[in-house]
Amino acid sequence: METRMLGADLQVSAIGLGCMGMSDFYGTSNEGEAIDVIRYALDRGVNFLDTADMYGPFTNEKLVGKAIQGRRDKVILATKFGNERNPDGSWVGINGKPEYVKKACDASLQRLGVDHIDLYYQHRVDTTVPIEDTIGAMADLVQAGKVRYLGMSEAAPGTIRRAHKVHPITALQTEYSLWTRDPEKEILDTVRELGIGFVAYSPLGRGFLTGRWSKPEDLPADDWRRKQPRFQGENFYQNLKIVEAVKAIADARGVKPGQVALAWVLAQGQDIVPIPGTKHQQYLEENIAAVDIVLSKGEIDQLSEAIPPGSTAGNRYPDMSTVNR
Secondary structure, three states: OOEOOOOOOHOOOOOOHHHHHHOOOOOOOHHHHHHHHHHHHHHHOEEEEEEOOOOOOOHHHHHHHHHOOOOOHHHEEEEEEEEEEOOOOEEEEEEHHHHHHHHHHHHHHHHHHOOOEEEEEOOOOOOOOOHHHHHHHHHHHHHHEEEEEEEEEOOHHHHHHHHHHHOOOEEEEOOOEEEEEHHHHHHHHHHHOOEEEEEEEEEOOHHHHHHHHHHHHHHHOOHHHOHHHHHOOOHHHHHHHHHHHHHHHHHHOOOOOOOOHHHHHHOOOOOEEEEEEEOOOOHHHHHHHHHHHOOOHHHHHHHHOOOOOOOOOOOOOOOOOOOOO
16 A cells, blocks of 8 residues: 655554544444454555544544554544534534533543544534634644644634634545545645645545446435535436546556546545445445556546536535534
């Protein structure tokens, strides 16, 4: 497995493994199978695992903790705080209060069964708390040895700059893929200027770019994606045109559409690390193989032109007010 650098000195596998869907949001899951997938990923050199306290809620961190028992030295472990949920899954709100930051970190450490977190993200920006206060509390965790590196998620350029002045930010995690090219406007320029790595979540468009579905009803009835604008009604069918553009390259290559979509993200810069999520070994294998697919300039241009920024039908979330803050 190739490696890439996040920030100045955090080396991770060229792709990571998003663990959210193993516990929440994407239909039913099986803990035993999910643990097997995580361990298989580690065996294949995928050492960058991504979770959050809100996934489950709380159960995903426990699952990841079980999976990495005895293998902590092989893992770059990332988790997040800030999207506060109750144990029953109900939504509390975004919380960036310093006292909550430290409480959340201690709880995550306990669930994960580790003595430190490699990369600790603020999951969403709390606009009611100065970012300097939130990052200051996170910096205290670094001083205490509980966290090695700091990250942010879905933060706006100005917020990133203010945060970076308080303590170096190693990575920004934001959605980025062929159907979500928003970071190209300002975000990528900002993090590159500051020497911050970029972690691309949902690099497969929450699975849409794999070409697995032809109609909304193909998704499980309890799948959270059914509630997202891009997966609904006419938006869904309009977005199938994006998949066709990806399939054209994939068919010519003799590979899977999802592999082409991942290869495109990987080609956008050595400072970008995609973290596709899966709970199936078959799809993990496909994702890992994408690292070896090097798209030509012509193929990259063909994809970029066929799927320009803003061409996707529907917003990423029903409520976009919590992103880019």
